[in-house]
Amino acid sequence: MGHEHSHGNNKKALLISFLITGIFMIVEAIGGWVTNSLALLSDAGHMLSDTVSLGIGVVAFKIGEKAADYSKTYGYKRFEILAALFNGITLAVVSIYIFYEAIRRFGSPPEISSTGMLVIAVIGLLVNIIVAFIMHSGDTHANLNLRAAFLHVIGDLLGSVGAIIAAILIKLFGWGLADPIASVIVAILVLVSAWRVLRDSLQVLMEGVPKGVEVDHIIKIIRNVPGVIDLHHLHIWAITNEQRALSCHLVIDGAKKIEEGDKILQQVEQILAKEHIEHVTIQLESERHHQDDTIITE
Numbered sequence: 001m002g003h004e005h006s007h008g009n010n011k012k013a014l015l016i017s018f019l020i021t022g023i024f025m026i027v028e029a030i031g032g033w034v035t036n037s038l039a040l041l042s043d044a045g046h047m048l049s050d051t052v053s054l055g056i057g058v059v060a061f062k063i064g065e066k067a068a069d070y071s072k073t074y075g076y077k078r079f080e081i082l083a084a085l086f087n088g089i090t091l092a093v094v095s096i097y098i099f100y101e102a103i104r105r106f107g108s109p110p111e112i113s114s115t116g117m118l119v120i121a122v123i124g125l126l127v128n129i130i131v132a133f134i135m136h137s138g139d140t141h142a143n144l145n146l147r148a149a150f151l152h153v154i155g156d157l158l159g160s161v162g163a164i165i166a167a168i169l170i171k172l173f174g175w176g177l178a179d180p181i182a183s184v185i186v187a188i189l190v191l192v193s194a195w196r197v198l199r200d201s202l203q204v205l206m207e208g209v210p211k212g213v214e215v216d217h218i219i220k221i222i223r224n225v226p227g228v229i230d231l232h233h234l235h236i237w238a239i240t241n242e243q244r245a246l247s248c249h250l251v252i253d254g255a256k257k258i259e260e261g262d263k264i265l266q267q268v269e270q271i272l273a274k275e276h277i278e279h280v281t282i283q284l285e286s287e288r289h290h291q292d293d294t295i296i297t298e
Contacts, residue, residue, distance in 0.1 A: 009137065010146045011061040017131045017153065018054035024127045025051050031120035035113035037163065037179055041101075050152040053087040057149045064240075077240045078204075085201040087148035091155065091194035098187040102180035112179055114171035121163035128157035147241075148201070151193040159186045200241070207237035210244050213275065218246070221271050227252050227264040229287060236277070245279035246272060254286030 025047035032041035060083035068075035135150045162182035169178035200211070209215060213236055222231055234248040252264060261284050269280050 011058065013135045013137055014054055014057045014061065014146065014149060017135050017149070018051065018058055020127060020131050020134075021047055021054060021153070021156075022051040024124065028120055028124055031116060035116040035120070037112050037117040037167075047156050050149070050156055053083075053090055053152050054149050056083045056086060057146065059083070074239050077243060080240055081201050081204045084148040084197055085205065087152060088194050088197035088201060091152060091190055091197065095187040095191040095194060098183050098190075102183040102187070105180040106177065112170055112176060114167045118164060118167035118171065121160050121167055125157065125160035125164060128153060128160055132157055148197045151197060155186070155190040155193055158189050162186045204238045204241060207235075209236050210238040210241075213244065213277070218272075218275065218277075221275075222248070222250070222268055225264060225267045225271065227256065227260065228268070229253065239279065243279060244277045245281075246277045247281040247283075249283045249285050251285050251287055 025044055028047060029041070029044035031037075032044050057080075060080045063079045064075070064077045066072075066076045132150070132153050135146065135153060162185055166178040166182035169175045203211070215234070215236060218236065219231065219234065222228060228250055230251040231248050232251070234246070236244070236246045238244050250264070250268070252261060256264075265282060265284070268282060272278070272280055
């Protein structure tokens with residue numbers, strides 16, 4: 001029930017953010033074109049990628065709500081990870097484009113309407129603060145899809161700050177280079193965010209061990225369960241950032257009855273639930289069934 005409530009809040013936060021960002025993206029693009037500011041245009045380009053990414057994020061939440069079927073036995077939740085991966089790629093592409101445009105402008109800084117640039121950048125900052133606040137009301141820590149979209153918005157917020165500083169420097173000192181310099185700084189910050197999102201989403205898609213899970217610790221607590229002799233073929237992965245899964249073979253005394261094996265399973269499932277691993281598949285074996293296998297921890 002709590003997970004469903006969190007899911008609803010995340011989807012609502014993304015939808016509202018999508019509408020606000022999309023509207024202001026159009027305003028900022030027009031403003032950047034009129035004032036001839038790369039900082040505003042690059043921020044508008046980033047907001048365009050944000051708008052697309054937020055829209056994809058909303059669609060991902062909707063698709064993720066579909067029930068599991070014989071075609072997708074784990075359900076469609078991992079579509080949210082694919083959306084996060086797409087968001088990370090767009091963040092990187094936007095950063096590279098900003099670098100390209102900034103380098104081109106270092107050679108010949110164009111005339112910029114600093115007053116118009118400043119007004120639009122300030123409005124952009126306020127809009128991004130509102131959107132960031134709305135998105136932060138969701139679970140940006142556990143949900144990778146929402147976190148990726150949130151990082152897009154934070155990148156926009158930083159872009160607005162950079163544009164404001166550049167506009168002030170141009171207005172007070174006529175320093176045209178402030179515009180491409182501000183753009184480069186923002187691009188670097190956005191690229192860092194892109195790397196983090198790509199790293200985390202690829203970790204899930206490659207079925208790596210979820211962040212915060214220590215394999216040695218999991219092995220130790222399972223071995224400490226009374227009746228467990230050993231374990232092997234241990235696999236721990238994430239279906240999404242919020243859903244962790246584990247499978248393994250447990251070696252128990254072959255003389256134990258089915259009821260005793262069930263009790264061991266229940267104890268293992270209970271201790272794993274405390275480690276936030278709730279999707280558990282365990283095969284019970286006797287020592288005679290598997291005597292010489294080496295423990296595999298992948």
